[in-house]
Amino acid sequence: MLSKKTQYAFRALAHLALNYGKDPVRISTIALKEKIPLKFLENILVELKNVDLLESKKGKGGGYSLKISPKKINLATVIRVINGPIALLPCVSLNFYEKCTDCDEETCGIRKMMIIARDSTLKVLEKKTLNDIIIAKD
Amino acid sequence: MLSKKTQYAFRALAHLALNYGKDPVRISTIALKEKIPLKFLENILVELKNVDLLESKKGKGGGYSLKISPKKINLATVIRVINGPIALLPCVSLNFYEKCTDCDEETCGIRKMMIIARDSTLKVLEKKTLNDIIIAKD
DNA sequence: TAATGTCCTACCAAAATAGTAGGAATTAAT
DNA sequence: ATTAATTCCTACTATTTTGGTAGGACATTA
Ligand code: FES
Ligand code: FES
Numbered sequence: 131m132l133s134k135k136t137q138y139a140f141r142a143l144a145h146l147a148l149n150y151g152k153d154p155v156r157i158s159t160i161a162l163k164e165k166i167p168l169k170f171l172e173n174i175l176v177e178l179k180n181v182d183l184l185e186s187k188k189g190k191g192g193g194y195s196l197k198i199s200p201k202k203i204n205l206a207t208v209i210r211v212i213n214g215p216i217a218l219l220p221c222v223s224l225n226f227y228e229k230c231t232d233c234d235e236e237t238c239g240i241r242k243m244m245i246i247a248r249d250s251t252l253k254v255l256e257k258k259t260l261n262d263i264i265i266a267k268d
Numbered sequence: 269m270l271s272k273k274t275q276y277a278f279r280a281l282a283h284l285a286l287n288y289g290k291d292p293v294r295i296s297t298i299a300l301k302e303k304i305p306l307k308f309l310e311n312i313l314v315e316l317k318n319v320d321l322l323e324s325k326k327g328k329g330g331g332y333s334l335k336i337s338p339k340k341i342n343l344a345t346v347i348r349v350i351n352g353p354i355a356l357l358p359c360v361s362l363n364f365y366e367k368c369t370d371c372d373e374e375t376c377g378i379r380k381m382m383i384i385a386r387d388s389t390l391k392v393l394e395k396k397t398l399n400d401i402i403i404a405k406d
Numbered sequence: 407t408a409a410t411g412t413c414c415t416a417c418c419a420a421a422a423t424a425g426t427a428g429g430a431a432t433t434a435a436t
Numbered sequence: 437a438t439t440a441a442t443t444c445c446t447a448c449t450a451t452t453t454t455g456g457t458a459g460g461a462c463a464t465t466a
Contacts, residue, residue, distance in 0.1 A: 132356045133423065140378045141371070156442070165370035170425055176444065188443045189433030205381060209356075218270045218347075232303035233279070239404035240278045243343060247392045254385045266377035271454065294411070308456055314413065326412045327464030 136213040138166045139174050140263070143208060146184070147200035147260040154186070154193030174212065181211050200260035206252060208260075216255060217248040224248075274351040276304045277312050278401070281346060284322070285338035285398040292324070292331030312350065319349050338398035344390060346398075354393065355386040362386075 141164045149155050157175060161168040175194055178184045185197040196203070209216055210225055220228035221235060222244045235241055279302045287293050295313060299306040313332055316322045323335040334341070347354055348363055358366035359373060360382045373379055 131353050131358065131361075135424070137357065137368070137371075137378070144377060158442090167425065169427080172444075173425090179443095186443060187433080188431080188441080190435065190441050192433070192442050194443090205385075215269050219275065220269065223269075230275070233275075237405050239282060239401035240275070242404040243392075243396045243401055246396065247343075247389060250392045251385060251389045254381075254388045258381045258384065263377035263381055266380040267375050273455070296411090305456065307458080310413075311456090317412095324412060325464080326410080326462080328410045328466070330411050330464070332412090 132213050139212045143260055144263050146196050147264050150196050150200055154195045156193040203260045204256050205258050206255035219244045222248050270351050277350045282401050284334050285402050288334050288338055292333045294331040341398045342394050343396050344393035357382045360386050
């Protein structure tokens with residue numbers, strides 16, 4: 131399951147997606163509207179900014195906004211930044227690969243199945259975007 | 269990601285699948301061959317027994333064996349028993365549903381996307397079985 | 407009744423999760 | 437220049453989950 135932090139990230143990003151092209155939105159506004167703990171949200175938004183999904187402006191009239199179009203931010207990207215690997219096992223992760231201890235990759239049937247599962251999941255998560263989230267509301 | 273415990277469970281089950289129809293296998297044998305901590309493995313096997321995937325025999329000549337055919341044990345079942353929910357959010361879990369706090373299910377676009385992702389993942393995990401794991405070795 | 411095995415209860419340390427606190431840095435308006 | 441508004445940074449903390457271990461009770465077979 132995704133962490134609450136990741137769920138918060140999605141809610142915040144969906145909020146910002148609705149404001150794409152408009153003025154920046156303050157953290158406090160997002161926290162209030164989306165009911166996310168303020169200081170926790172601060173951490174999340176900075177992380178998203180550090181990977182260039184968001185941009186920020188300080189001082190009066192400042193806040194956060196999406197750096198790129200909601201159509202170009204897919205769900206897999208967000209999950210990887212905030213939550214980590216999408217694959218079910220480290221040995222099948224594309225972005226966070228680690229060798230399984232005491233298991234031989236060549237002959238491992240578990241691994242082969244988990245590759246199939248991963249590809250099936252990724253097919254959805256890499257195709258669906260923030261834009262799909264906000265249009266799905268209707 | 270799946271816990272190490274779940275990965276151990278799969279390794280043990282794959283081992284037992286290869287012995288399906290034969291004599292029961294001792295915990296200590298599985299622990300040794302699959303390199304799983306013995307006492308930890310005990311816990312795992314008891315859990316799998318409690319949901320009727322395994323059967324056990326005590327005393328000399330005893331051990332564990334699959335209670336049903338490896339073709340009838342799918343990966344989703346194993347994951348749910350040892351690891352918990354497969355869905356990415358509590359609000360889209362079929363077997364471990366919980367309401368999201370501060371999020372309205374009717375209008376939530378995040379939820380709608382995660383349902384699609386869940387179905388895609390389940391399509392694989394519910395179709396693939398222990399038998400697929402052991403034949404995939406070749 | 408002794409040996410062989412599973413089963414049960416309880417405990418433990420390390421890591422991850424879900425935050426909180428306090429202030430520094432930057433920008434904009436006065 | 438000063439002040440107010442806002443993000444940004446560092447660090448701390450409590451709770452839960454993970455990944456085990458220990459010791460013996462219970463059941464089965466020879
Ligand atoms: S190599 Fe990763 S599970 Fe076997
Ligand atoms: S209802 Fe579960 S994420 Fe919105």
